Amino acid sequence: MVDEIKLVRVPIDAHCADSGCKRLLPFGSWAYYHADSEVAICPDCGAKRGWSSKERANEIIKKMELREDIKALKKQRKIEADGLFLLREKIDLHRLGERDLELEKQIVETTTLVQDYLRNCAGPEEKEVLQKVRDVIQETQDLQKEVRTHVQSRLFLLERTEQKRKRKGLAPMEAFE
Numbered sequence: 001m002v003d004e005i006k007l008v009r010v011p012i013d014a015h016c017a018d019s020g021c022k023r024l025l026p027f028g029s030w031a032y033y034h035a036d037s038e039v040a041i042c043p044d045c046g047a048k049r050g051w052s053s054k055e056r057a058n059e060i061i062k063k064m065e066l067r068e069d070i071k072a073l074k075k076q077r078k079i080e081a082d083g084l085f086l087l088r089e090k091i092d093l094h095r096l097g098e099r100d101l102e103l104e105k106q107i108v109e110t111t112t113l114v115q116d117y118l119r120n121c122a123g124p125e126e127k128e129v130l131q132k133v134r135d136v137i138q139e140t141q142d143l144q145k146e147v148r149t150h151v152q153s154r155l156f157l158l159e160r161t162e163q164k165r166k167r168k169g170l171a172p173m174e175a176f177e
Contacts, residue, residue: 005032007052007060010040018045030061083165090158093151100151103144111137 010031016023017039025031031040032051043061047054111134118130 004036005034005039005041005051007031007043007046007057007064008033011035012038014038014040016040016042016045018042018048021045030057030064086158086161090155093154093158096147096151097155100144100148103140107137107141107144 007030009028010025010033011027013027014025014031014033016025016031018041021042021044023042023044025040025042031042032046033040041049043054043057046052047057052060114130114133114137118127122130
């Protein structure tokens with residue numbers, strides 16, 4: 001039975017099985033544990049039995065705790081990296097949206113200049129050329145609307161992803177801002 005006993009975190013509330021000890025070993029505390037019989041023995045009693053010195057048991061416990069901490073930190077790093085990626089994507093989309101306003105202003109200014117020139121100065125040949133310029137401006141506005149729609153749909157998807165993160169109990173992306 002000794003070869004099946006392992007130094008682990010106790011998966012249940014237990015008492016030390018050593019006859020003289022009977023110390024309470026709460027769930028998650030470190031002890032020598034036999035899973036089949038659910039028998040737990042505290043590290044002090046294990047040292048008395050010669051399984052390992054108390055110092056060695058403490059070093060093993062520290063090592064195991066560090067492994068668990070590293071595992072937890074790796075999971076946390078992945079969660080935060082995913083959140084950071086989503087945040088960067090959201091920032092890029094917001095910047096693109098800001099540029100959309102600048103583009104809209106330039107289109108309006110250009111359209112105004114072309115219309116003023118058509119009314120005041122243009123001859124018949126120039127009117128034909130400037131009408132082509134207005135057509136290009138209209139195509140640019142259509143492209144801008146398409147980009148705007150795409151940005152809005154991506155923002156919607158990012159917001160849904162953020163809501164899913166909140167439901168799962170993960171940190172919202174605002175925590176990374």
